[in-house]
Amino acid sequence: MTGRTNAPQSPPPQSPSPQSPPPRSLPLHGRNAELAALAAVSDLPGADAPVLVLTGDPGLGRSALLAWAARSFTAGPVLRVRASRAESALPLSGVHALRCAAGGLPGGRTVGVPDAGTTPEGLLRSLTAAAAGSPLLVCVDDAHLWDAPSRAALGFAARRLPATGPVRLLLTVAGQYTADPDFAALPVLTLAPLSSSAMDALLDDTACGPVDPAVRAELLDEAEGNPALLRALVAGLSAAELSGEHRLPWPQADAEALRSAAGAHLAGYSAAAGELLLLVAAAHEHDPEGAGADADLVRGAAARLDRAQAALGPDRLPDVLVLSGGRFRFTSPLIRRAVHACAPPDRRRAAHRALASVLESEGHGLVALLHRAWSVAGHAPPMADQLSAAAADPRVSASRAQRSAAYARAAELTADGRERAEHLTAAAGQALLAGRARVARRLIGRARDGALPAVVRGRSAWVRGILALRDGPAADAGEALLLGHSLLTDDDPAHALLAGLAAAEAAWATGDAVACLRALDAADSTAVATVTAGAVVHGRAVADLPTAPVATARATVARSVTPCGVPSSAAPAARPDSLPLDYLHGMRAMLERDFGRAIPRLRRVVEHAWEEDGPERLLWSGAAALLLGDVPAACRIGARTLAAARSRGPEASVPRALELLAYAELRTGQHARARAHAEEGVRSAHRYGQSNVAAHHHAVLALAASIADESTLVAHHAGAALTTARRHGLIQATTLAEWASGRADLGRGRPFEAAARLGPLVRPGPDSGHFAVRMLVMPCYVEAAVLAGQREDARAVVEEFALWAHFGADVQAPAQLARCRALVADADRADALYEDALRLHAQAGGDFEQARTQLLYGKWLRRRRRLREAGGCLRAALVSFERCGARIWADQARAELRANGAAPAAARAGALEGLTPQQLRIARCVAEGATNREVALRLAVSTRTVDYHLRKVFAVLGVRSRVELSRMVEQTDRNGTCPA
Structure with a gap:
């Protein structure tokens, strides 16, 4: 125990802490709300409650906040004690610690130690007496580690301290203890991981010298909002490593860093408890992000060890373990990682050996082999070959994350540098498919060897390109994917084709039509050979990243290929598959404005959707449907893609499936459904490390909010989209977000602002909007420009929009064209054009666009004193706006009706x-x-x-x-x- 008062005193008896205090006190970044809550408790006149419980995962700063409160309390003395697991079995040891800490209070005030029968009431009386009417702050760190009588007394006292009394009480407890009866009904403040900006500021305070941006990103990713872990990571790096001159060590969070961040929470356990903790931590390794370690597996392995079985009783489980639903899990991932990393190597290998024995007896192939491999020390090439072969075999039941772990362990067991790089590349590919982008980035960063074969370097370039396409500059992604295409062309043309198509996707995101055509031309150079060789199989395209060993790479060209990119004897017989060629040639013809050649190709791609169950191929079909203007089909394909991604995988396809579905629903006017899918898309994109996809979802949310009276939401989502889009060169997302802001301005009756925002998006030139989105923006701009008195500018845009409307790719475009022509026409022609627009809207459907035409026509009629006709149009517009949730536009219709005299x-x-x-x-x-x-x-x-x-x-x-x-x-x- 440690104690402190504001008066000089001899240090009380204390238990040594396994964690040394930091050499200097760092600012508590990102904890303003928590500091305010602590200050409110310490502020005697204004306090609502005299007690507060701080909780949160290890390393998030519970003790640091308690120390801040103790330093900041100047109204009177402070009693501060830290509990120890080693004394948790000693009755009343916690109350005794308070008495020791109070030994130096002014006036000889002390906290008494009543007997067990009167402990709860006695502690309350003793604290009140020790305060002697003056302010007293009592801080108990890790109060859950106190013995049972002391915890009961502390909880009793905390619940009965008067708000106006002199005693203030601050406690810290582990998260799982906040519902404990001793601490029930007490105010709780849960610490969350720090925000990225707060962690960034903490890194600047912690590092002694400059930090390279790439190193900064790696450290912040590894720390995951945990300030103690970030400080430990920085402490283990040299100045050259921080500045980027030397490569970062692997793993970054090694045993020393994890011990520094979580070591205090591992002290005081018995040997049996420590053995059980290690066994459970080892059982997590093959699925670290899963639901926990199977209890039967742990029990079976414990029977093969000396001491672990003794700690398996439900009333004897270590307090950092929870048994629920037949699975053991740690209360904190940081503690689990620290237990595994800090264990003696021989004990860690023994735990994996015991787990492997149980798994082998139950027929768990790859997982059993993984644990067997973790039980081996040094290099073991035969074991590495076994792991690699099992990970590449689609008949072996395993998740992509487990395959990635198998490849990564094979790399560690391999002495040859080339083979190690091959295994790491394959591991990165599987990690990326599993939605673990951060892991994939670290693995591919280690896969460097100048003597690698072209096919392996091509696969590495592919992984890097896909990583950048989902979370990085899209132009860089395109170049990496084109490099991958050229390196894969000879040995793996199937994946070379997909690399070229992915490069075209990157160019599309940047709004560079020339680069998009260049990528499609590159893909086309290998497409015919690929389809002819049968490397792409009908219904079973190589949609995943290539992960097969180099020895099988050439075989994939002549044999059928499974979605994991490796040969399978169970795959269907190869026959030519026209889908990739149709998609490629249809896209290229569309960009070249050869619509006669593009339309039939893309229609065949759409028709393929009803025979597909692979998310990547379905995404092609959905894109083709949008290009053709068949938005209802795009909605159905989007829903099918989402179902396929969730049921079959890969997991990393879920955010993109949601993007397709949300955008298609937005185009059909189903704004509420688009919003629901885009909100889920933002969450899943961030979960899988796909910030570029998240930017597109934010843009969709901004567009959905722009038709309602939700200016704050529009600004939030548009800002979030633009932050990423501008940094990564995503012109498509930028155009959508700016369109949302401009449409919101137009809905709020601000045509000047709307015209100024939308004008650059629709005008031709290098700084214009995305080539495939600017046409959709033109009707909004024309309306804004006319209302702002810029009729000539609007008239020039209408003529270009007419070409798009005649193409037929947008069912709303003909009606919108008639409306735009009515806006810029003379009075004698506008009437007939508005009537044409309403007739075309009736054929196309869609409440929102039809209501906008009715509103504009109603305004036009009212201005010409045709009040009865105006009233009919305006009432119809109001009903349609209300039906589709366009509140801000409905307000415009109501205002026009009032001005028309038709409504009060x-x-x-x-x-x-x-x-x-x-x-x-x-x-x-x-x-x-x-x-x-x-x-x-x-x-x-x-x-x-x-x-x-x-x-x-x-x-x-x-x-x-x-x-x-x-x-x-x-x-x-x-x-x-x-x-x-």
Whole structure:
């Protein structure tokens, strides 16, 4: 135990801590909310409760926050003790520690040690007496490690401390103990991992010297928001390693770093408990992110060890273990990693050997072989060959993560540098398919050998390219994938074809049509040979990354290939498969504007979808459906792709399947469903390390929010999309996000802002929007430009949009074209064009676009005093907007109806009630900062009309300036009253 008061004193008896204190006190980054909560408890006059329990995983800063509270408390003395597992069996040892800590309190005040029968009441009386009416802060670190009588007394005292009393109590406990009866009903503050910005600041404080950006990213990824682990990682690196001059060690979180971060939580266990912890930690290794270690497996292995079985009783389990649902799991992944890494090597190998024996007897092939390999010391080439062969065999039942682990262990057992690089490349490919992008990046970073064969270097380039395509600069991804294509062409043309198509995907994301055509041309150079050789099998394309050993690479060209990229005798007989060629040639013809050649090819790709169950091939079909404008088919294919990715895998395809589905639903006007899928897509993309895919999901969410009155959501999602898109050169995501912001401005009645934002997206030139998205933006821009008085600019865009509408790839485009032509036409032609637009909308369907045309037509009719017809259009628009959830546009329709005299103005409080509907609309526009000319354009009236009504508004409200008018309108909207 350790103790502290604010008065000088001799140090009390204390248990040695396994973790040395840091040489200097670092700022507590990212803990402002927690510090405020601690300060609120310590602030006697304003405290709501006199006690607070801090909890969280090891290394997140429970002790550091407690130390901050003790340092910051200046109102009186502080009693601070730290519990020890070694004393948890000694009755009343915790209360005794408090007494020792209080030995130096001013005036000789002490905390008594009552007998066991009166401990709860006695501790409460003793703390109150020790305070003697003056402020006293009591801090107990790791209170869950106290003995049972002391915990009961502490909990009793904590629940009964009066809020206005002098005693304040701060406790830290492990997360699983917050529901313990001793601590039940106490206020709890749970520490979460630090944010990336806070960890970034902590790294700057911790590192003594510059940190290379790539090294910084690696350290932050490895630490996963744990400040103690980050400090330990930095402490183990040299200045040359931090600056990037030397490569980082492997593994980064070695035994020393993990012991430094979590060692205090491993001390005090018996030998039997330590053996059991090691066994459970070893059983996690083949599935570290799974649900836990199988209890039967652990029990079977414990029977083969000396001591572990003695600790298996349910009432004797170590407190860092939980048994639930037939599985053992650690309360913290950091503790599990530390237990495994810090164990003596011979004991660790013995644990894996015991697990391998049980698994072998039960017929678990690859997993048993993995544990057997972990029980071997040094190089073992025969074992490495066994592991590699099992990982490459599709008949072996194993997850992609397990195959990745097998390849990685084979690399460790291999003495030859070339073979090691081959195994690491295969391990990275499987990790990427499993959705473990961070692991894949580290594995591929170790797979370097200048003498590698071309096929292995090609596979390495492929993995790097796919990693960058999902989470990195898309242009870099394209070049890496083209390099992979050229290196794979001779030995593995099937995967060379897929590398070329992936390079085209990267170029598409950057909005570079020329680069996209170049990638498709490269893919086409190997496509015919690939299909002719039968390397791509109907219904079973090589959709996954290549992971087979080099010895089998050439065989894949002549034999059927499974989705794992390795030969399989069980695969169907090879026959030509036209899907890759149709997709490739259809995409290329579309980019070359050879629509007569593109359409039939892409239609065949769409038709293939109903025979497919591979996510990658289904994604091709979905993209083809979108290019053809068959959005309903794209929705069905998106749903099928998502089902296939979830049931068959690979797991890494789930975020992209959700992206296809959400975007297709957005195009059909199903905004609520698109939002639901995009929200799930953001979560899954971040889970699998695909920030570029997450950016596209954010853009979809911004577009969905732009039709409702959700300006905060639009700004949030558009900002999130643009942050990644601009950093990684994702022009498609940038265009979608800017479109969302511009459409939101247009919906809020801000045509000038909308035109300024959308104009650069639709105009031709190097800085324009994405070549495949800018056409979809044009109707919004035309509307904004006309309302902003920029009719000539709008007219030039309409002519280009006409070419897109005539192509037929967008079912809404013909109706939108008629609407755009009505907006820029003379009065004698606009009427007929609006009628044409409504007729075409009726054929195409889609509430939102039809309602926008009805709203614009209603405004046009009202301006010409055709009030009855205007009212019909505006009411229809209102109903449609409400049906599709477009609240902000529905507000526009209501305002137009009020101005048309067809609906009463909404009730307003105060002086605004005296304004007519038209005067109220003008007042609100002026309050938003619009000039008289801008108001006239927005409301489709003359500036003379605005001047006339504005003078009336000033007279009715008794204001003399626009500033006073803005204040009055703002206060009315805020609380329904006007200032006196």
